[in-house]
Amino acid sequence: MDTRRPTIADVAKRAGVSKGLVSFVFNDKPGVAAPTRVRILAAAEELGWQPDPVARSLSTQRAAALGLVVRRDPTVLAADPFFPAFMAGVETALTERRQVLVLSLVPDAAAETATYRSLAAHRRVDGVLLTDLRHDDDRFPLLAELGLPAVCVGRPDVAGAFPVVNLDDAAGLRSAVDHLVGLGHRRIAYVGGDVGMLHGRRRRKSFLEALARHGLDPVGVVDTDFSAAAGARAVVELLAGAVLPTALVFASDPMAVAGLAVLQRQGVQVPRDCSVTGFDGMDLGRHLHPALTTVEADPLAWGRAAATVLLRLLDDGRADDLELPSAALVLRSSTAPPPDPPG
Amino acid sequence: MDTRRPTIADVAKRAGVSKGLVSFVFNDKPGVAAPTRVRILAAAEELGWQPDPVARSLSTQRAAALGLVVRRDPTVLAADPFFPAFMAGVETALTERRQVLVLSLVPDAAAETATYRSLAAHRRVDGVLLTDLRHDDDRFPLLAELGLPAVCVGRPDVAGAFPVVNLDDAAGLRSAVDHLVGLGHRRIAYVGGDVGMLHGRRRRKSFLEALARHGLDPVGVVDTDFSAAAGARAVVELLAGAVLPTALVFASDPMAVAGLAVLQRQGVQVPRDCSVTGFDGMDLGRHLHPALTTVEADPLAWGRAAATVLLRLLDDGRADDLELPSAALVLRSSTAPPPDPPG
DNA sequence: CTGAAAGCGCTTACAG
DNA sequence: CTGAAAGCGCTTACAG
Structure with a gap:
């Protein structure tokens, strides 16, 4: 035999x-x-x-693999519900196409650059998925230099060399603000994320715009690094401010959870004394007390779409941008009318 | 040029x-x-x-890539702090060796099997990291059939064809129980994980043994699937029981968090009325109110060790088992003496 | 210590 | 519509 x-x-x-x-x-x-x-x-x-893909790769010069380089602290990453679902979505698109996902988790900018260079130099991947887009993102010139195709997961802030697969955060944030204002809140504060990241920056802007449409100014705005620890510190800071908010809008669920704890620790009851909204749809949010009102997207669909568009780009040399259904508000029990409604 | x-x-x-x-x-x-x-x-x-790794692969018949196939619901995965840190650890070991990590997230048993077969058939990886070991794990015969080398992340329950990189859970669980008993607790219940998974099964056993050493029987034991939802249901069940526990030991942090919320919702104050311990060291646990006492391991070190051992196995045809420092109890504020100490 | 050559398993002009 | 051959970029006996 x-x-x-x-x-x-x-x-x-x-x-x-x-x-x-x-x-x-x-x-x-x-x-x-x-x-x-x-x-x-x-x-x-x-x-x-x-x-045999290897022999085929040698002939075609294609790796039949897509790359995802994630530069995040493992602790922050672990708290984030986005990536596992996103990767699962990528997976579903790749499997049918006999492609494979090469994942790299890197701690800092230097390792990030080195990883992209290595991936390109060794042709380990045919293209990459760009997540956590940053302002003035140095990956654009880098990838251009390396000749590595990519798709942007989220809209970049520069006219793009790469196709974009976008999922709008703004609508969700707007609904959160509308919801709170509708409940009677006027003193609303915002605990934002990392403004070096475009989604952090945009969520902040969306919040401010949504508030302005009601003729309101925020009672406070704090930027953070998206970590739970920073979320907690931000709430401490806001509670020490001159005017106390009756509602807190958070740019991520882990921060909202940590913020909730700070409120509780200081004797502020949620939602009776203060309402709270999160962002991301962390599963745990639904199992908190009170259950967290949050803004939920579909990261699995996002991952699948991003991989599909990248594959299309590789096949055809071009691919159209794609706009996914917006993130939407999920009402749970961390929001209620303010303690002393005006009027 | x-x-x-x-x-x-x-x-x-x-x-x-x-x-x-x-x-x-x-x-x-x-x-x-x-x-x-x-x-x-x-x-x-x-x-x-x-x-060029591709040309080299064709000659050497080695892919210069390691595989990790994770069969978990994205939601459960997202709540678990283990994998991101584990993968980051794998990464650190691979980078130096110019190897790459091929990651696959699969939803069910059929997809899992298909993925291993595909990885092997196409020689996309030289070996795989086996996590979430199960009782009577069908991956062992499968990998044997495929001739795919592997290392076990955790000790399997069968005499192993593969090297083992183990990190002992039992010690941590024992400390948790000892801590609670030392505090005066006698009515302790356990909310376990998936007993189809070896670590779920072992944590349960470790809990029972630790309790028995104090001459105690559990007030209740509930098996779950490790999800937050199941953790919440388990607590509802335990609270409806004949004898109320003064302390709850959870097999994972997400379940502990969800359980905490159920207690709070039912007016049971933690830790005054009931103590709670978790398992895994989820970062968010430290930012809860009360902050979660838990059992913490070092998944990053585990990942690095597992990858290193697998690489050694591939190079030398054999590799010794490796035992890592045990998981340890981290005291925070979700544990306290019981409301009515005996005697 | 070194060179020439076959071979890994495909793809793709090129010729018919 | 089909075949023979070169080539992708390495590694590895084999011969010297």
Whole structure:
């Protein structure tokens, strides 16, 4: 019994054709007579043969792999519900296409750059998914230099060399503000994320704009690094301010959870004395006391879409931008009318 | 200007040697004269050449990639602090070795099997990291059939074909129980995880043994699937029982958080009326009110160790098991003496 | 200690 | 519509 795995030559011999023909069939090239095609497919099937991606890579110069380089502190990453779902979505798109996801978790900017360089130099991936887009993002010039195709997960702030798969945060934040104002809140504060990241920056802007549309100014705005610790500190700071907010809008769920704890610790009851909204739809939020009102997106769909668009870019040399359904407010029990409604 | 990337032939020509010699130098084979070696290295350096992993793979039949297939619901995965840190640890071990991590997130058993088969059939990875070990784990026969090397992250329940990198949970659980008993608790209940998973099963056993050493029986034991929702349900169930626990030991932090909320919702104050301990060291736990007493391991070190051992196995054909420092109890504020100490 | 050559398993012009 | 051959960029016996 031959334990050696079959090669294209075995299939060719069995089908009574040349290797080239077999290759043509498996690459959907035109010009193979239907009966021949059937014979070849049957031979491959019988032998259990599939093209070897490594050999194919050497010929085609394509890796059949997509890269995702995540530069985040593992602790912050662990608290974030986005990535696992996003990756699962990427996965669903890749599997059908016999592609693979190469993941790299890096601690800092230097490691990030080194990783992209290494991925490109060794052609380990054909393209990359760009998440956590930053203001003046140095990955754009880097990828241009490396000639590595990419898609932007979220809208970049520069005219793009790369296709964009966007999911609008603003609408969700607007609903959160509208909801609070509708409840009667006038003294609303915001605990934002990392403004070096575009989504952090945009959520902040969306909050301020939404508030302004009601003719309101924020009672306080604190920028953070998205960590729970920073969220907690921000609340301490806001509570020490001159005018106490009756509602707190957070740019992420982990911060909202930590903020909630600070409020409770200081004897502020949520939502009776102060309302709280989060952002991200962390599963744990629904199991808190009180359950967290938050803004939820669909990161799984986002991941699938981003991978699909990147694959399209690689195949066709171009791909259209894609706009996904917006993030939406999920009402739970951390919001209520303010303690002393005006009027 | 030549934009074509250099190949081994270019390096050989520049150094005035054959391609074989260059290859020997870059694969640390003996038998290259020192001066020649230096000349070759210099030529490669000047040209900025490094061996192309794809071409190398085709010759060596090694992928220079390790696989991690995670079969978990994205929601449960998102709540778990283990994986991001574990992967970051894997990363640190791989980078130095010019290896890459191929990650696959799969929803169910069928997809899991298909993924391992595909990874093996296409030689996309040289070996895999086995996490979330299960009782009677079907991955062992599968990997044996596929001839895919692996290392076990945690101790399997069968005599192993694969090296084991273990981190003992039992000690941490024991400290949690000892701590509670030392505080005066006698009515302790346990909210466990998925007993289909070995760590779920072992934590349960460790809890029961630790309790038995104090001559105590649990007031209740509930198995779950490790999800926050199940943790919440378990607490509802325990609170409806005949004898109320004064302390709850949870097999994971997300369950502990959800359980905490249920207690609070039912007017049970933590830790005054009931103490709570978690498991895993989720960062958010430290920012809760009350901050969660938990059992913490070092998943980053675990990831690095597991990858290192797998690489050793691939290089040498064998590798010794490795035992890491045990998980340890981290005291915070969710534990206190029981409301009515006996005696 | 070194060189020339075959081979890894594909793809893709090129010729017929 | 089909075949023979070169080439992708390495590694590794084999011969000297």
